[in-house]
Amino acid sequence: MTSLLELDSVKVSYRVAGKPRLVAVDDVSLSLGTRQVLGLVGESGCGKSTLARAICGLEGLDSGSITFDGTPVKRLGMRTRDRKLLRIQMVFQNPYASLNPRRTIGKQIEDGLRVNPDRTAWTVPDLLAHVELDASARSRFPHQFSGGQRQRIAIARAIASGPDLLVGDEPIASLDASLQARVAGLMRNLALETGASLLFISHDLSVVRVIADDVAVMSKGKIVERGDVNEVWSNPQQPYTQQLLSAIPKVDGLGILPG
Numbered sequence: 001m002t003s004l005l006e007l008d009s010v011k012v013s014y015r016v017a018g019k020p021r022l023v024a025v026d027d028v029s030l031s032l033g034t035r036q037v038l039g040l041v042g043e044s045g046c047g048k049s050t051l052a053r054a055i056c057g058l059e060g061l062d063s064g065s066i067t068f069d070g071t072p073v074k075r076l077g078m079r080t081r082d083r084k085l086l087r088i089q090m091v092f093q094n095p096y097a098s099l100n101p102r103r104t105i106g107k108q109i110e111d112g113l114r115v116n117p118d119r120t121a122w123t124v125p126d127l128l129a130h131v132e133l134d135a136s137a138r139s140r141f142p143h144q145f146s147g148g149q150r151q152r153i154a155i156a157r158a159i160a161s162g163p164d165l166l167v168g169d170e171p172i173a174s175l176d177a178s179l180q181a182r183v184a185g186l187m188r189n190l191a192l193e194t195g196a197s198l199l200f201i202s203h204d205l206s207v208v209r210v211i212a213d214d215v216a217v218m219s220k221g222k223i224v225e226r227g228d229v230n231e232v233w234s235n236p237q238q239p240y241t242q243q244l245l246s247a248i249p250k251v252d253g254l255g256i257l258p259g
């Protein structure tokens with residue numbers, strides 16, 4: 001499989017006043033193929049968001065390298081407009097972080113379509129239909145939608161620009177349990193349908209199991225296990241993964257039983 005994203009010994013740390021630097025991502029090596037869905041799981045604070053931000057050029061690296069489609073990912077400065085990075089789109093936990101509250105949904109999706117290298121690819125109504133919204137949504141503003149609808153709009157906005165990699169940083173964490181699997185599945189389907197790969201970050205292995213091909217388990221800044229999601233689910237090798245699995249309720253919001 002051709003590798004779209006390659007992380008080699010990536011380290012990211014933060015300055016904390018009066019203390020040694022906090023190492024959030026510690027020597028992470030990871031690869032993601034084209035049209036592959038990789039789930040990244042781990043408990044709160046283990047470094048998932050930092051890693052996602054580094055992949056998108058929003059955090060500088062202390063050491064190591066990140067290569068996207070053969071080109072090193074550089075940190076985005078305030079004025080940098082690296083068109084290559086438009087090929088990586090991020091969907092955040094809070095959809096307001098990816099949507100402009102003052103622009104209509106239609107205008108925001110058009111902004112994305114304008115930079116899509118394949119201009120014939122989509123129309124606004126097409127994209128809205130793909131995220132199960134009526135075409136009339138285009139003339140409305142983000143605050144006029146529910147949380148789940150807003151997150152679907154954020155996904156449509158991200159897909160509009162034709163990314164090769166979609167990164168979801170806990171994109172379903174703020175949604176009702178009943179909506180989580182649906183929105184996660186929609187993200188997988190749209191990414192694959194448009195030829196993109198998906199890095200789906202969640203603290204919930206039971207959701208990741210439903211939509212990912214592979215899973216990487218992160219603990220204290222390091223990837224402790226990586227493999228086919230069903231294999232990791234049924235036969236976890238590392239004590240930390242076993243612990244994550246045993247913490248999943250017998251019947252969770254998705255009605256899934258481990259094992």
Ligand SMILES: Nc1ncnc2c1ncn2[C@@H]1O[C@H](COP(=O)(O)OP(=O)(O)OP(=O)(O)O)[C@@H](O)[C@H]1O
Nearest residue numbers: 014015022024043044045046047048049050051203
């Ligand atoms: N800007 C920052 N300055 C200092 N420390 C930070 C900063 N951002 C994150 N951290 C710290 O880095 C570590 C990793 O945080 P990160 O947000 O990457 O974890 P996470 O796994 O995404 O957590 P969550 O699931 O709660 O979002 C944490 O200890 C966090 O407190």
